[in-house]
Amino acid sequence: MTEITAPEPHESGFTGRRAAGPGSEGSAAPLVGVLALQGGVREHIRALEAAGARTMLVRRPAELDAVDGLVLPGGESTTIDKLMRLYQIAEPLKAKIAAGFPVYGSCAGLILLADRITDPALDAAGEPQQTLGGLDIVVRRNAFGRQRESFETELVFDGLQTLPSQDPGQPAAAVHAVFIRAPWVEKVGSSVQVLAQVSPAGSAPQAEKDSVARIVAVRSGKLLATSFHPEVTGESRIHELFIQMIRGDA
Numbered sequence: 001m002t003e004i005t006a007p008e009p010h011e012s013g014f015t016g017r018r019a020a021g022p023g024s025e026g027s028a029a030p031l032v033g034v035l036a037l038q039g040g041v042r043e044h045i046r047a048l049e050a051a052g053a054r055t056m057l058v059r060r061p062a063e064l065d066a067v068d069g070l071v072l073p074g075g076e077s078t079t080i081d082k083l084m085r086l087y088q089i090a091e092p093l094k095a096k097i098a099a100g101f102p103v104y105g106s107c108a109g110l111i112l113l114a115d116r117i118t119d120p121a122l123d124a125a126g127e128p129q130q131t132l133g134g135l136d137i138v139v140r141r142n143a144f145g146r147q148r149e150s151f152e153t154e155l156v157f158d159g160l161q162t163l164p165s166q167d168p169g170q171p172a173a174a175v176h177a178v179f180i181r182a183p184w185v186e187k188v189g190s191s192v193q194v195l196a197q198v199s200p201a202g203s204a205p206q207a208e209k210d211s212v213a214r215i216v217a218v219r220s221g222k223l224l225a226t227s228f229h230p231e232v233t234g235e236s237r238i239h240e241l242f243i244q245m246i247r248g249d250a
């Protein structure tokens with residue numbers, strides 16, 4: 001892991017760790033940041049490195065310009081939202097997302113990439129939590145409910161077929177997915193590709209009345225999001241897909 005020592009926000013002239021700016025020229029491994037304000041940061045660093053990326057912790061706006069893409073980890077979306085605004089990284093990140101910057105969000109990260117939340121948390125002043133947006137989706141937080149706050153299941157994940165580590169004979173990939181107080185995607189816009197769904201009836205430890213398949217992984221342009229946490233199961237193909245998206249190969 002490469003952790004740069006960031007300057008204080010008032011310092012000027014910081015250009016990131018490469019004078020020429022970001023970019024994975026030639027075959028160099030892309031440098032992928034993990035937003036390190038709260039949540040499962042280390043796990044993503046490990047998964048990204050296992051998938052062949054170089055990594056860097058990102059907390060400050062200037063650090064965004066040093067990386068080729070960014071992971072928003074799982075954690076608590078309301079806390080990450082507040083800290084992003086406090087660190088003044090939310091607005092520059094929104095602008096970069098609008099300009100096509102690659103971002104992968106898992107769980108709370110998915111919530112932060114959603115244009116809309118059905119049930120946003122309110123702060124003490126009654127203000128709803130905010131998101132960065134970018135994904136034309138509506139997300140429901142803690143959607144799988146109390147009984148199923150955490151569960152594991154096998155998913156069919158579309159879009160991993162072209163990865164070198166994926167068996168080329170397989171039309172789609174089986175992924176073991178861990179859900180922790182996870183959101184689901186309730187609606188997707190036409191720009192959004194659904195990559196994985198979970199059928200509660202088939203996968204819950206408890207019997208479940210709800211037999212509707214729920215969307216738990218999506219992609220739109222250079223944005224990728226999963227309700228589950230591939231970074232905690234030793235699964236690196238989702239990060240590999242994200243690296244291919246950064247390279248422009250997927």
Ligand SMILES: NC(=O)CC[C@H](N)C(=O)O
Pocket residue numbers: 073074075076077078106107108109111141142180181182183
């Ligand atoms: N594991 C997670 O990231 C949980 C997300 C959490 N329920 C939230 O709303 O932010």
